[in-house]
Amino acid sequence: MGKKVCLITDKRCPQRMVIGWVFLIALNLSPSLPKKRTTPIMYKHSLLLGFGFQLLYCLPPAFGAPQPSPEKPNVIVIIADDLGYGDVGCLSGGKVKTPNIDRLAQSGVKFTSGYVTAPLCGPSRAGFLTGRYQQRFGFRNNRGGIPTEHPLLPGVLHEAGYYTGLLGKWHSSGPMPHERGCFDETLCSHISGPFIDYYRPKLARNGKTEVYHEYSTDLFAREAEDFIERNKNKPFALTIAFNAPHILRVEKPAEQIRAEWDKANHEGKVLDIPKIPTARSGESQKYAAQYPGDSARADTVATIEALDQAVGRIIDKLQQVHLNKNTMIFLFADNGGHPENRSENLPLRDYKWELYEGGIRVPFLATYPGVFPEGFTYAAPVSTLDIFPTVTALCGVTPPDNLDGVNLTPYLKGQNNELPHNELYFSMHDKKGPHAIRANNWKLVMDSNGGSYLFDLSKDLGEKNNLGTSHPTRVQELTAKLKAWSAQMPIGDAGK
Numbered sequence: 001m002g003k004k005v006c007l008i009t010d011k012r013c014p015q016r017m018v019i020g021w022v023f024l025i026a027l028n029l030s031p032s033l034p035k036k037r038t039t040p041i042m043y044k045h046s047l048l049l050g051f052g053f054q055l056l057y058c059l060p061p062a063f064g065a066p067q068p069s070p071e072k073p074n075v076i077v078i079i080a081d082d083l084g085y086g087d088v089g090c091l092s093g094g095k096v097k098t099p100n101i102d103r104l105a106q107s108g109v110k111f112t113s114g115y116v117t118a119p120l121c122g123p124s125r126a127g128f129l130t131g132r133y134q135q136r137f138g139f140r141n142n143r144g145g146i147p148t149e150h151p152l153l154p155g156v157l158h159e160a161g162y163y164t165g166l167l168g169k170w171h172s173s174g175p176m177p178h179e180r181g182c183f184d185e186t187l188c189s190h191i192s193g194p195f196i197d198y199y200r201p202k203l204a205r206n207g208k209t210e211v212y213h214e215y216s217t218d219l220f221a222r223e224a225e226d227f228i229e230r231n232k233n234k235p236f237a238l239t240i241a242f243n244a245p246h247i248l249r250v251e252k253p254a255e256q257i258r259a260e261w262d263k264a265n266h267e268g269k270v271l272d273i274p275k276i277p278t279a280r281s282g283e284s285q286k287y288a289a290q291y292p293g294d295s296a297r298a299d300t301v302a303t304i305e306a307l308d309q310a311v312g313r314i315i316d317k318l319q320q321v322h323l324n325k326n327t328m329i330f331l332f333a334d335n336g337g338h339p340e341n342r343s344e345n346l347p348l349r350d351y352k353w354e355l356y357e358g359g360i361r362v363p364f365l366a367t368y369p370g371v372f373p374e375g376f377t378y379a380a381p382v383s384t385l386d387i388f389p390t391v392t393a394l395c396g397v398t399p400p401d402n403l404d405g406v407n408l409t410p411y412l413k414g415q416n417n418e419l420p421h422n423e424l425y426f427s428m429h430d431k432k433g434p435h436a437i438r439a440n441n442w443k444l445v446m447d448s449n450g451g452s453y454l455f456d457l458s459k460d461l462g463e464k465n466n467l468g469t470s471h472p473t474r475v476q477e478l479t480a481k482l483k484a485w486s487a488q489m490p491i492g493d494a495g496k
């Protein structure tokens with residue numbers, strides 16, 4: 001975007017001209033300047049002063065009054081934690097009420113095939129932050145980290161003059177966010193404890209530990225509002241990584257819960273999981289009747305309601321300071337839902353930690369008024385890898401030349417009708433897998449034992465019918481692609 005200079009043609013200048021002339025008239029009518037003392041020379045001086053006042057007001061910021069409108073668009077990225085594909089209204093047919101998250105879909109784009117790069121927190125966030133498959137630097141499980149030589153999106157924006165902030169969950173080993181030169185301010189979880197307590201969040205503000213007595217979702221919403229207010233006159237980029245609706249703690253081992261959940265699901269029963277509540281005190285009761293015998297689900301839906309309200313506060317704040325049209329917002333979940341926290345992935349198969357769709361296909365929305373289409377559903381596969389190049393292109397910032405994502409804007413504007421990605425790749429743990437590849441409508445999942453499962457997602461979104469036997473050539477083709485991709489990747493955890 002070009003630099004705005006307020007000249008006489010600028011719509012703001014007429015008001016300023018009026019102010020200048022009022023100043024001029026007031027000067028001439030002032031009691032301190034009796035008419036008999038207002039000589040032609042003084043009149044000329046006051047006239048010049050009046051014009052000078054106007055000129056000063058109509059010059060760019062460096063020469064006159066500060067200009068409230070930033071020249072570059074602002075960037076807000078909202079990350080939810082373990083929010084399932086079926087946990088938002090706009091993807092669940094309204095089963096869960098998320099009117100504020102749905103506002104983003106109404107004003108922008110809803111990706112119905114939006115993928116993260118991993119079905120778990122740390123690696124998924126690393127993929128978004130770097131715009132690269134995190135396997136390239138060995139970040140394969142939650143113990144890994146991002147080596148400092150890999151640029152992060154907030155860091156690239158920071159170098160380009162953006163004021164950058166991070167709120168919420170940080171899940172990468174190595175240097176803390178405030179030590180990476182990417183953020184002007186941070187209020188985030190510690191490396192040693194990515195879990196954030198909902199009721200007494202212990203956080204690091206620019207590296208210094210502070211304990212709060214405020215419901216964490218409300219805390220991050222309040223901090224986001226404050227960040228926007230303080231930085232409304234300059235380009236900013238804010239990442240808000242909510243810890244909702246992720247579990248706080250469960251009272252049974254995850255494996256046991258998952259086995260019980262699978263059994264109950266198979267038998268058509270409801271499973272009530274004992275867990276420490278994550279909703280605001282007493283709010284689960286609002287959903288008790290909707291989810292009888294399932295207090296965990298009632299609690300999680302109330303937790304999602306609070307998350308949705310927080311998103312609404314951020315949108316409202318942007319409108320209040322008149323930045324809603326000059327701000328792009330991306331929202332996604334870092335991975336699919338898990339039985340532990342009773343988030344819902346239906347109609348997708350399986351959960352967090354799995355490479356079936358329920359683990360990696362997530363709620364993913366983007367809005368940028370006047371640039372992205374409004375109320376638009378985009379069904380081709382996209383990735384959170386794409387946020388980095390999309391944002392830098394829209395901000396006029398040069399990205400690193402080795403990104404795995406693509407700029408989505410031409411696709412969203414209908415200027416490019418091809419697929420943004422011919423293939424998207426996924427892998428866990430090590431080179432033995434499991435692995436998965438999404439290629440157009442086809443999906444191949446390879447487990448750690450060498451078994452492979454082929455699905456046509458255009459006809460089988462729930463991945464129930466393995467077509468491997470009837471399509472051996474397709475299996476062969478996708479297996480070869482997966483192996484070639486995997487061969488590029490080192491193994492092990494980096495950044496520790």
Ligand SMILES: [Ca+2]
Nearest residue numbers: 081082121334
């Ligand atoms: Ca997560």
